[in-house]
Amino acid sequence: MAVREPWLTMAMSISLSVLDLVPVRTGQTSADAVAASLALAERADELGFTRYWFAEHHNMPAVASTTPPVLIAAAAARTRRIRVGSGGVMLPNHSPLIVAEQFAALEAIAPGRIDLGIGRAPGSDPVITQLLHRSGTTSDVERFPDHIRDILALTSDDGATVQFSSGGTYTVRATPAATGTPEVWLLGSSDYSAQLAAASGLPYVFANHFSGEGLDRALRLYREQYRPSAAHPEPRTFVTANAVVAPTADQAWARALPQVRMMARLRTGRPLVALETVEEARDAEASDGLAAPFADWARSSWFLGTPADAASALRAFAAEHGVDEIMISPVAGAFAAEPQDLPLGRVQTLELLSAELAA
Numbered sequence: 190m191a192v193r194e195p196w197l198t199m200a201m202s203i204s205l206s207v208l209d210l211v212p213v214r215t216g217q218t219s220a221d222a223v224a225a226s227l228a229l230a231e232r233a234d235e236l237g238f239t240r241y242w243f244a245e246h247h248n249m250p251a252v253a254s255t256t257p258p259v260l261i262a263a264a265a266a267r268t269r270r271i272r273v274g275s276g277g278v279m280l281p282n283h284s285p286l287i288v289a290e291q292f293a294a295l296e297a298i299a300p301g302r303i304d305l306g307i308g309r310a311p312g313s314d315p316v317i318t319q320l321l322h323r324s325g326t327t328s329d330v331e332r333f334p335d336h337i338r339d340i341l342a343l344t345s346d347d348g349a350t351v352q353f354s355s356g357g358t359y360t361v362r363a364t365p366a367a368t369g370t371p372e373v374w375l376l377g378s379s380d381y382s383a384q385l386a387a388a389s390g391l392p393y394v395f396a397n398h399f400s401g402e403g404l405d406r407a408l409r410l411y412r413e414q415y416r417p418s419a420a421h422p423e424p425r426t427f428v429t430a431n432a433v434v435a436p437t438a439d440q441a442w443a444r445a446l447p448q449v450r451m452m453a454r455l456r457t458g459r460p461l462v463a464l465e466t467v468e469e470a471r472d473a474e475a476s477d478g479l480a481a482p483f484a485d486w487a488r489s490s491w492f493l494g495t496p497a498d499a500a501s502a503l504r505a506f507a508a509e510h511g512v513d514e515i516m517i518s519p520v521a522g523a524f525a526a527e528p529q530d531l532p533l534g535r536v537q538t539l540e541l542l543s544a545e546l547a548a
Contacts, residue, residue, distance in 0.1 A: 203507050205543055206240040206516040207233050208276045208398065208429050211253035211260065214447070214464040214523055221529040222253045223260070227267050229519070229532050229539070234268040236543045239514060240304055241268070242276030248316075251451055251464040258291040265299035274304025276394070276429070276516070277376040280337070281309065281330040286361070289343035292371040293363035296344075303371040306394060307340070309333050309382065334385055337375070344370045383407040383414075390418025392425040398518045401490050404428065408510060427514035430506070432492035433521045434499045434538040441494050444534045446470040447522035449480040449487045456483070466525045492517065496545035503546070517542070 209229065213222040230241045241264060243257040254260060257275035264273045273295075278288055288305070296303045309330065329336075342349035348362035375386040378396040380403070386393035393411050397404050408426060415424040431448070435441040447470040454461055457479075465473065474480055480487075492499040492506075503515055521534030 202513065203504065203546060204239040204427075204514040205539075205546065206238055206242070206427070206514060207539070208242050208244060208516050208518040209254065209260075210244045210246060210518070212448075212464050212520070213251050213253050215462075215466055215469060216525075217463070217529045219253045223263070224530040225532040225535075226253075226260070227263055228530070229535050230264040230271070230273070231267050232536050233539055234271040236539055238271055238539070238543070240272035240274060240516070242274045242304065242306055242516065244276050245279045245282070245308075247282075250461050258295060261295055261303070262298060265295065265302060270302075272302045272304050272372075273299065274371070274374075275306045277306030277308040277374070279308050279310055280333060285336040285339040286343060286363070289340045289363035293344050293367060296367065296369050296371045297364065300369050304374060305340070305371040306374040306376050307337060308376040308396075334389070337373075337385075337389060337391075341373060344373075346370075378407070379403065380407060380410055383411040387411045387414040387424070388416055390416050390421050392421060394426065394516070395428045398429040398431050401430075404510065427512045427516055428510060429516045429518060430490070430492055430503075431487075431520045432499065432503075432517040432538055432542065433519070433534070434492065434494065434496055434541045435521070435534075436495065436541075438494045438498070441499075441521075442488075443467050443471065444521040444523075445487060445491065445493055446474060446480060448520040449483055450474065452487075453479045453483050464522065467522045468525050470522065491520075492542070496541040499542055500545035503542070 209226050211222050211226045213219060233241050243254045243260040245254060245257050246252040247255055257278055261273045261275065280288065292303060292305045339349060343361060343363040348360045351359040351361060374392045374394050375382060375389065376394045376396060377383065378399065383393060387410065395404055395407050411426060412424050417423065433441045433445040435444060444467060447465040447467060450470050451464055487493065492503050507513065507515055519535040519538040521538050523534055527533050
């Protein structure tokens with residue numbers, strides 16, 4: 190009988206986490222969008238979810254998660270036990286020292302609950318990237334591995350040591366008298382990110398929610414090439430995925446359609462708009478068929494449908510890829526009459542899915 194790898198013999202229990210882009214729908218203010226996401230974070234905490242991460246995106250009408258550290262601080266203040274963090278901070282947009290200082294401060298605000306997920310992509314279009322570079326605080330994307338090491342050193346007890354060319358050294362710490370450090374995760378969707386996480390002895394998250402291409406290869410490379418570190422003697426990974434769960438399959442698809450249409454806009458280069466309401470998406474789709482080419486992809490790669498169907502698919506997905514944690518992006522759209530500051534469809538997804546998995 191073939192010997193199974195250790196990551197394929199995990200217990201059947203699955204931990205759930207949340208990835209939030211702070212969606213902004215038609216007619217909704219950014220204040221209401223943030224309020225809705227903070228309400229969702231509170232509910233995820235109550236339901237026993239493992240972690241709640243905010244992504245970094247810029248200049249998108251349907252996305253208000255431009256500043257993960259600010260949102261993390263707000264979520265930490267509104268929650269009790271759930272880990273809160275970034276999924277991720279796009280490091281080329283920032284100085285490593287500033288990132289280290291921000292997350293060291295967050296660790297002081299919520300000790301033992303802070304995750305620093307770091308990504309290499311800019312999280313926006315080339316114009317916004319240039320505007321960020323003009324600030325003079327961004328990092329060189331080619332030195333991404335060095336800057337990961339800098340952040341690890343800056344947030345450690347010993348700090349980072351600057352060596353002067355003229356001789357002598359200077360110690361830099363992200364914060365004085367720290368009693369803990371944020372847990373650093375490397376994010377990506379490519380062989381590069383998987384191999385860098387393995388070489389660095391860091392936990393790794395594959396961004397499966399966007400396309401899912403290359404998932405199997407990336408996880409295999411990460412596990413096969415992993416170099417144990419003092420903090421992480423074994424490889425540690427989970428994956429992200431979109432989810433919409435409702436009492437019936439038709440209701441789930443209705444709430445998923447606004448996000449499917451948004452993904453279609455992204456992939457076909459059409460102008461981006463605020464996320465449509467369920468009614469707007471239904472009426473527009475009847476006339477333009479924008480989502481039709483992407484419907485099969487969404488139905489097959491998202492956790493989409495009734496609680497029983499979504500939970501069954503999630504268990505099979507976790508077993509196939511040898512992970513015991515899935516970070517879902519609850520992308521359920523809203524009906525026009527629903528409150529602007531309460532994400533009823535996204536809350537429903539968390540509640541139904543977690544209850545079914547616990548049954």
